[in-house]
Amino acid sequence: MRARMVSKTRMVGKQIYTFLRRTLGAVLVDRPAGVDTARSVKLEELGLSGEGRTHYEPSGWLDLRRVLRRSEVSGEDVFLDLGSGKGRVLLAAARYPFRRVIGVELSAELNAIAERNVRDYRGRHRCGEIELVTADVLDYEIPDDVTVVYAYNPFMGELFGAVVEKLLASVDRRPRQVRLIYKTPLEESRMLATGRFRLVKVARGLRPGRAWSQKMSIRMYVVEPTSLDAPAPILAATPGA
Numbered sequence: 001m002r003a004r005m006v007s008k009t010r011m012v013g014k015q016i017y018t019f020l021r022r023t024l025g026a027v028l029v030d031r032p033a034g035v036d037t038a039r040s041v042k043l044e045e046l047g048l049s050g051e052g053r054t055h056y057e058p059s060g061w062l063d064l065r066r067v068l069r070r071s072e073v074s075g076e077d078v079f080l081d082l083g084s085g086k087g088r089v090l091l092a093a094a095r096y097p098f099r100r101v102i103g104v105e106l107s108a109e110l111n112a113i114a115e116r117n118v119r120d121y122r123g124r125h126r127c128g129e130i131e132l133v134t135a136d137v138l139d140y141e142i143p144d145d146v147t148v149v150y151a152y153n154p155f156m157g158e159l160f161g162a163v164v165e166k167l168l169a170s171v172d173r174r175p176r177q178v179r180l181i182y183k184t185p186l187e188e189s190r191m192l193a194t195g196r197f198r199l200v201k202v203a204r205g206l207r208p209g210r211a212w213s214q215k216m217s218i219r220m221y222v223v224e225p226t227s228l229d230a231p232a233p234i235l236a237a238t239p240g241a
């Protein structure tokens with residue numbers, strides 16, 4: 001009985017924290033930047049719910065910056081957000097000198113919002129171009145010039161496994177250095193079981209409490225090429241990780 005009350009109080013606490021965080025993000029960043037990325041959307045509302053698909057919830061505005069320094073990106077790099085939603089991470093990635101920033105999103109409605117956000121964004125853009133694709137990730141071929149992949153817990157279970165296979169197939173077709181940034185890495189063990197991902201950085205989630213911070217962590221992995229002639233880079237661990 002007591003345990004149930006504690007867990008209920010914790011859940012309500014998390015909901016209040018999440019609400020305040022989202023509202024602050026909307027007021028302090030979205031509004032001044034002229035965009036709308038804050039409100040989460042259930043896939044049921046869009047008639048798109050399905051096995052392994054997760055709902056829309058934005059990453060934090062600073063999440064990408066916490067694991068990827070600007071000096072670690074060159075004009076040859078191409079960024080891909082798997083499940084890009086309203087485009088918040090695409091806007092964050094656009095501040096780096098990527099040659100191309102791509103978002104793949106299942107929902108045409110969310111992608112239309114992303115398109116407006118890209119058009120209206122008042123922040124700085126450094127990247128070459130931003131490309132928005134509306135597709136189920138299962139029908140999407142990962143371009144063989146992509147070098148940085150971002151995923152905020154967009155897929156679970158077998159769907160996630162199928163996407164990992166697609167990424168590995170792309171690296172095998174054209175061996176190159178690819179980094180995967182995975183926020184809230186609930187399917188990490190499935191991914192590590194392939195033996196092709198090496199963890200190089202961890203940034204703890206900015207949440208109260210150890211367990212919650214750990215769950216919301218942002219991790220960067222290097223995808224190991226099968227071919228030994230494309231050596232994986234040595235990247236420093238984030239201090240305090």
Ligand SMILES: C[S@@+](CC[C@H](N)C(=O)[O-])C[C@H]1O[C@@H](n2cnc3c(N)ncnc32)[C@H](O)[C@@H]1O
Nearest residue numbers: 053056057058059083084085106136137152154
């Ligand atoms: C947690 S949100 C992350 C949004 C964005 N990447 C960010 O970090 O702000 C996950 C997104 O994945 C999308 N998604 C879920 N299943 C998908 C699928 N099969 N194909 C493409 N996108 C999908 C959802 O619509 C949602 O927008």
